[in-house]
Every structure is written in C-alpha cells, then in structure tokens.
Amino acid sequence: MGHIDARLRELGIDIPEVASPVANYVPARTTGSLLYTAGQLPFVDGALVATGKVGQDVSTSEAVELARICTLNALAAAQSVLGSLDRITQVVKVNGFVASSPDFIQQPTVLNGASELLGEIFGDIGIHARAAVGVAVLPLDAPVELELIVEFSTP
Template identity: 65%
Template sequence: MSAIEARLSELGISIPPVTKPVAAYVPAVATGNLVMTAGQLPFVDGALPATGKVGAEVAAEDAAGYARTAVLNALAAVQGAIGSLDRVTRIVKVVVFVASEPDFTGQPAVANGASTVLGEIFDERGQHARSAVGVAVLPLDAPVEVELIVEFA
C-alpha cells in the first residue's frame, strides 16, 4: 500500500473513479511538472447530489461537503493523469466556484470543504493558494465546481 493510499484509508476516504466529462474536454492535463484539472462537479455515482444556489436551495454547510466531494473528483483526475497521488509534491492552487444567491457572501467557508480535506490528505504538501468565487450559475445547475493545479515529481 502506498503512503497516500494508507493515509486515505486512515481517514476513511476513497478516491472515486474519474468522472466522465460532460462536454468536449479532458479531466486533467499534465504539462512539465504540473497537472491542471478541468472544473470538477460534486458527482457521486454519476449524479449531482443537489442543484441550485448556495444561500437559497442549498445550505452553505451542505455546499462545503459538495466542495469536498468535487475536490476528491479532481484528485481522481490528477491520479488518472499521473498514475499515483504519491507523486504529488504540492497542491499549488485551488479554485472553488460557488453558485451563489446574490446576497450570499460565504464562499470562503464553502471552499474550506475542499481545502480542509486536501490538508488532511497531504499535510504540508496540501497547503495551497486559493480563490473562492461566487458565480450566477454553474454547469448542470451544480452548487459548486472545483479546479486544481498540482505539482508532481
């Protein structure tokens, strides 16, 4: 068992299969020593667990959980591109898009759902720069979407 597999097992986390793209793109691209993922939605077994705007149809606490799910989907895309998450040397940047009701300003707390689990999995290598962006709507009316930039060896 690899070090990351052991850590995931300890945390009770499993990396899902790579989510099939919903349009004309690939889940992740490796170039040089970086992997950039496409925006990943919080699909579970091929379906969105919720749709709608955070602050209206979707509670912020639930959205943070969906951000966690989306970042695990992004890690699946990274793993698919480089073969093993043990090759990750740094989570460089996380971008979390939050489909937000106009008055909702809690995007950073929603994004913590993604950031926290990356820290749990990768420890210091999981510390990253981040953007938490409120948007009017996301593909398929998803409440969140997550992108990663990851350094690997």
C-alpha cells in the same frame, strides 16, 4: 501501498472513479511538472448530489460537503493521469466556484471544505493558494465547481 493511499485508508476516504467529461475536454492535463484538472462538479456515482444556488437552495454546510466531493473528483482526475497520488509534491492552487444567491457572501467558508480535506490528506504539501468565487450559475445547475493545480514528480 503508497503513503497517500495509506493516509486515505486511515481517513476512511475512497477516491472515486474519474468522472466522465460532460463536454469536449479531458479530466486533467499536464504541462512540465504541473497538473491541471478540469472543473469538477459534485458527482457521486454519475449523478449530481445537489443543484441550485448556495444560500437559497443549498445551505452553507451542504455546500462545504459538496466542495469536499468536488475535491475527491479532482483527485480522481489527477490520479487517472499520474497513476498515483503519491506523485503529488505540492498542491499549488485551488480554484473554487460557488453558484450563489445574490446575498450569499460565504464562498470562502464553502471552499474551506476543499482546503481542509487537502490538508487532512496531504499534510503540509496540501497547503495551497486559493480563489473562492461567487458566480450566477454553474454547469448543470451545480452549486459548486472546483479545479486543482498540483505539482508532481516524475515516476
């Protein structure tokens, strides 16, 4: 068992099966020593956990949890390509998108759910750059979407 697997077990976190793409793309792709995930929605067992706008239909605290689910789905996509999350040497960047009501301005708070989870799992290598962007609508009316860029080592 690798270090990250042990840490996940300690935290009581299971990495889900990689979500099937909802269009014509792959869940993750590598170039050089970087892995890019496709945008990940808050799917659990193949279904969106919530829909609608944050600040209107979805509370900030609910959206924080949705960002954590998106992060786990992004890690599943990374694991599907890398074979093991122990190959990740640095979480480089998180790009987060929040479908927001017009007056909602707490996008960074929502994305803290992702950033804090990555820190819990990876420690110092989980510290990353980030964008937290408010948007009018996301695919399938999802409240949150997230993508990761990670650096990895060769096996």
